[in-house]
Amino acid sequence: MENEDVVLTLEKLGWRCLKDEAGDFFCLANVSDVLVQVIPSVAKRSGYFRFSLMPSVSTESFTRAVEVVLGEQKIFVPILVKNELPEKVVGLALDDIVRHSEDAISWASAQDIEIGLSNYCALPTDSKGAMPLRHLAALALAGDVETLKKYKRCFEQGDRLGFASYINDEMIGRAVLIASNV
Numbered sequence: 001m002e003n004e005d006v007v008l009t010l011e012k013l014g015w016r017c018l019k020d021e022a023g024d025f026f027c028l029a030n031v032s033d034v035l036v037q038v039i040p041s042v043a044k045r046s047g048y049f050r051f052s053l054m055p056s057v058s059t060e061s062f063t064r065a066v067e068v069v070l071g072e073q074k075i076f077v078p079i080l081v082k083n084e085l086p087e088k089v090v091g092l093a094l095d096d097i098v099r100h101s102e103d104a105i106s107w108a109s110a111q112d113i114e115i116g117l118s119n120y121c122a123l124p125t126d127s128k129g130a131m132p133l134r135h136l137a138a139l140a141l142a143g144d145v146e147t148l149k150k151y152k153r154c155f156e157q158g159d160r161l162g163f164a165s166y167i168n169d170e171m172i173g174r175a176v177l178i179a180s181n182v
Contacts, residue, residue, distance in 0.1 A: 006040040006051075009097045018075065028076060029105065035059060036108040037076045038101070041086060051096060052086035055104035057111050065137035069175045077134065079116035082107050117141060125151070126162030133167065140175040143182035148175050 007017045015027035029036045038053035056078035066077040120138035155169045
């Protein structure tokens with residue numbers, strides 16, 4: 001069984017599957033105002049398969065906030081990710097995919113999105129990778145105008161506060177606008 005077979009099965013189970021910019025599949029489902037994403041991974045080994053869906057959760061509002069702050073369209077930006085090891089299965093079957101799909105939805109339903117957003121709000125400004133962008137979006141959704149305006153003033157004075165080089169003054173300004181309208 002290949003990734004494409006898993007994707008077709010997930011689509012039959014109600015997931016909406018797409019390809020990212022690298023051509024890899026991911027699938028989305030809405031579960032009680034929470035977006036659930038899975039990234040199917042099937043690797044054939046000698047005598048078994050390694051299979052996982054690597055679920056994560058987000059919300060439309062967080063994804064839109066990241067999109068506005070960044071100034072670029074996004075389909076899904078995770079708030080919480082379930083880090084699990086792939087399962088070893090001798091023969092990957094429909095039942096395995098159904099079970100993993102149900103497990104992903106069950107896990108997603110049990111997550112506290114507010115804790116994830118609070119964790120993003122609490123990140124230091126010198127965080128790496130996508131974290132600074134998620135930090136700004138979470139502060140914006142939390143309506144933390146004060147912190148964002150402080151960041152804006154520091155940027156205007158030439159103090160980048162350790163933010164990653166891709167974060168700019170305009171992004172912080174857009175975060176302030178979101179926060180002002182929450």
